[in-house]
Amino acid sequence: MSSDVRFTDFKSDKQPTWCPGCGDFGTMNGMMKALANTGNDPDNTFIIAGIGCSGKIGTYMHSYALHGVHGRALPLAAGVKMANPDLEVMAAGGDGDGYSIGVGHFIHAVRRNVDMSYIVMDNRIYGLTKGQASPTSREDFETSTTPDGPKQPPVNPLALALSAGATFIAQSFSSDAMRHAEIVQEAIEHDGFGFVNVFSPCVTFNDVDTYDYFRDSLVDVADTDHDPTDYDAAKDVILDMDKEYQGVLYQNESAQSYEAEHDLTENMAEIPDGAPDDAMDLVREFY
């Protein structure tokens, strides 16, 4: 790990195919800055991505990376981190990947509290398949598959996380570059599962949850007296139906990470050339 890593070291030489103006550019830049600011380098960083526009992020960044199947980024990331706790592990995906097909894993990843970060590029739409409703789409959001709107309330991922026992819940906005990078950095520095829901607008298929909408409506908890270590205060902002917030909304600093709970410290890649020295004891147990 070197101290002179620049955030551009995390950039690959592959040009993104995201639409011009896509929120994912800003989301990715913030991730790269946060990784560099926390003293990581590409050789000790592992990015796991799901499927969707967001899933392409591993290609555009430079690090160890695995682009998995739809919805399973979190268990993949947990496996990487448990097997080598020295690695900086970051999972990234979209709202469809994380809150629809992958929502079961989301709840359990939150409970498990592996020391990693999870960045969700939430654009409230299925972009790569050209504009269908996502689990965070508004109730009346008209799409090709929901011409009259989904007619069901959107998932509140922050509330799901809180109810599942999250130790770090944050929200950011991809175009507020400085704040977004700071918030992701806090997620990385958090000793546990650092969850950041990033409003990352889709300029092609979502004309409701736009840059303008978020710019005008987001309340930054840093500008309020919000105390993220206060569970009830966190509950209030997370369940607020009238306003949307950015910043670190909840943090439990006293919770132990999964690795600490299970005493995982070793790089499991390192094994001897043969059976363990005391392996015949395993046989003798069966006498």
Added chain:
Amino acid sequence: MPADFNWAIGGEAGDGIDSTGKIFAQALSRAGRHVYTSKDFASRIRGGYTAYKIRTAVEPVQSVVDRLDVLIALTPRTIDENLGELHDNSVIIYDGERTTMKNAEIPDEMVGLNVPLKRLAEEAGGAIMRNVVALGAACAVADFPIENLDEAVEKRFGNKGQKLVDNNKEAARAGRQYVHDEYDLNLPYALETTDNDYVLLNGDEAIGMGALAAGCRYYAGYPITPATNVMEYLKGRIERYGGHVVQAEDELSAINMALGAARAGARSMTATSGPGIDLMTETFGLVATTETPLVICNVMRSGPSTGMPTKQEQGDINQMLYGGHGEIPRFVLAPTTIDECFWKTVEAFNLAEKYQLPVYLAGDLALAVTEQTFSPEAFDMDAVEIERGNVVDEETIGAWQNEKGQFKPHALTDDGISPRAFPGTSGGAHMTTGLEHDELGRRTEDGEMRIKQVDKRNKKVDTAEEREDWSPREFGDPDSENLVISWGSNEGAMVEAIDLLAEEGVDVRFISVPYIFPRPDLSDEIADAKEVLVVECNNTGQFADLLEHDALARVGRINKYDGVRYKADELADEISAALADTPEAIQ
């Protein structure tokens, strides 16, 4: 066929049948006798019918047979269920004071021993020990040293305090004494003992132990019968070596966790059964196309869907060979015995890493729940070799970088095998993806690169076929014109069936195949034989289909899909009948 003794205890789930049977099996093992066990059990916690059966002899035993010499019956149903296996000299031990057994009918030709199991247990310290009283009674019937039973009792209850151990020993003695006092037995069941030391373990445990020997450090799984024992064995042991077991929220998660750990460089595995394989198939293609070494253990049970969860079947060959969309190579190994469960697990890890692909390790319920004795030398840990394949480090990585210094995880090579750089390796940062990719692991839709990557992945199979030994195991008369082929757990029953057939004057050559893919080419053997019979526990003959495909010839089939493994005598009868019949299909 060895001079064997066949014993069983049966009752309802919740009666402690399994642990009582295990104690007696352990006692027989401590007495230097070989043991082979089987279980009849239902997927429920209480009620129903359940039994633990033991076949024991001084010589090795590797099958169940259709005969029962001593039966401890805790319920009337236990007698009914086993009438077909009981014979004129069979002994039935029962507690006539138990309400449900009061009116139990002991067939006239058999020996009924009415032993007040509960009352004697209460006198020894608690009704819960009634099964141990029955074991004592069995010791009297079989003239079996109670000291060996003591050893098994100590192993079972030793961690629960000396008082409990002593009470159980007393309970056993009370049962033995009662039979001595009340019955004048003249039965041919005196069990010879030897000084040999044996270990007693089941197939799931052998797989778990093989994983530890092979350096497996990460296991992610979701409980499912009959694979859960692999996870339970590893939990509490893998930690000694710096490893970890995680119970995932479902099989989708389990295989992804295992895949993540494997990408981090750990020897990683998951174990499940058919319904779990269904779910894991989603991620299987990702494992294979990212060329990640992973051992996926499929302890097969009866399907489809929930099927018969506690019953034997070998119905998943097609699922393992062809499961998943698209085309991608995978290896499928199927250990044929419990000790081979250990060795094939070691081999599976080596093959997975050398050829950088998923390896299915196909056990089945018959292997998984059977306890069998072996010499400890059968698990010679010094013979375990660990081969990790082409792993690069900071010094050697340069040879695998392009002109820009980018590492090529899917480099095109003559043998199809690319280098692996574990995360943390300087200069090795790379991605890979379930999308078709180039040498750098980045998405491509270029037709030429697509063809190269597909060919490269397939090339690994050719390379493995050349470099590795895929020989089957052979038994019986190599010159016989009657060829029997089987795979997986049928080997034990068939090996014993060979002796039974010989007594009838029927000779057979038996080839037992532990490799489903790649597999040995048996075309010549099939061509040379006059009659070929393929034995497997499924309905359609999935392995027979493969052999016909390989040999371009028809083979005869013996299939069993009632949920019960083959018994040696039953199999001998079937083979004998099939050979006498010579169905037209056989060339």
